[in-house]
Amino acid sequence: MGDYFFYCRDRDGSAELRDRLVEEHWAFMDRFADQMIARGPTLTADGETATGSVHIVDLPDPETVTTFGYGEPNYLAGIYRSVVIRRFVDLLGRTMWDFPGSRDEAGGRYLVLAHARPLIDWPGAALAEPDLDRQRLIAFGRLLSEDGEDWEGTAVIGEFADPETVRDLFAATGAYERIEVHPWTFGGRR
Structure with a gap:
């Protein structure tokens, strides 16, 4: 069916429960390993505590999208306060496992989630994408509505x-x- 972007934001105070469920979360994600484009947690500024989970994955049908978003152990346990699901148009053409990595020590890794202004026609979305050094990108894509008709931003x-x-x-x-x-x-088993 296509690629999907999931961003699940953690509830305040859920870090201990998240830590306890990490193996269940990984076991659930193992079922989708071959379809995964990128995955990993967002973090507090000090990098010590997860604040959410990002997954970009190719899924075959609407039922699997629902299962992935709402059948995941962290969601079922109440760790997430919200779940964002968007169609994803991959502009990079590789997975995070193909990422070449940078050659310098400056900077860090970040998720940039840019929410489109209402009523902007998505075929023109290419004009809204800044010129970024693709060698430094792990994932890059347009976010669309469920039906693929509306451009909703860029990740x-x-x-x-x-x-x-x-x-x-x-x-x-x-x-x-x-x-x-x-x-x-980067997410996944360590």
Whole structure:
């Protein structure tokens, strides 16, 4: 059916429960390992505590999308306060496991979630995408409504020396109503 972007935001005070359920979460995600494009938690500014989970995955049908979003152990246990599900148009063409990594030590890894202004026609979304160094990107894509008719924004996971500069690049296009920047790290079994 296609690629989907999931961003599940944690409830305040759920870190201990999240830690207890990590094996159940990984076992659930193992079922989708071959379809995964990227995965990993967003983090507090100090990088110590998860604030949410990002998954970009190719799923075959609406039932599987629902199962992935709402049958996941963290969701069922009440860890997430919200779940965002969007169709994802991959603009990078590789998975996070193909990411070459940067050659310098400056910066960190971030999720940039740019929410489109209402009523912007998505075929014109390419004009809203700033020119980013693709060698530093882990995932990059357009976010669409469930039916694929409406452009709802852009999601980028990458290594950035200064995440505020990336926010400013997106803001300069004028196409985004709100731009979030979250520290992020690779997910999966460790």
